[in-house]
Amino acid sequence: MDNVDLVVVLCGTKTHTAKGVADELQIARDKKKDYFLLEAYSDKTCTKPTTAQSTDKMYSWTWDNLKILIGGGR
Numbered sequence: 073m074d075n076v077d078l079v080v081v082l083c084g085t086k087t088h089t090a091k092g093v094a095d096e097l098q099i100a101r102d103k104k105k106d107y108f109l110l111e112a113y114s115d116k117t118c119t120k121p122t123t124a125q126s127t128d129k130m131y132s133w134t135w136d137n138l139k140i141l142i143g144g145g146r
Contacts, residue, residue, distance in 0.1 A: 079107035
């Protein structure tokens, strides 16, 4: 985690039950790393990790969105 500038959290239908994802997000937040949440599916309800903040927006995964988000547009 020390060697990354940005963390992309890919959220699926059971992300809220994935302890490893919650731990990784908490580490990113503790290290003050930029991150964003990305929906893995457009046709299913994706959930946030338990360590996500209530204000964390989950973005739709499109190539255009991904380019914007990686470029800092969030």
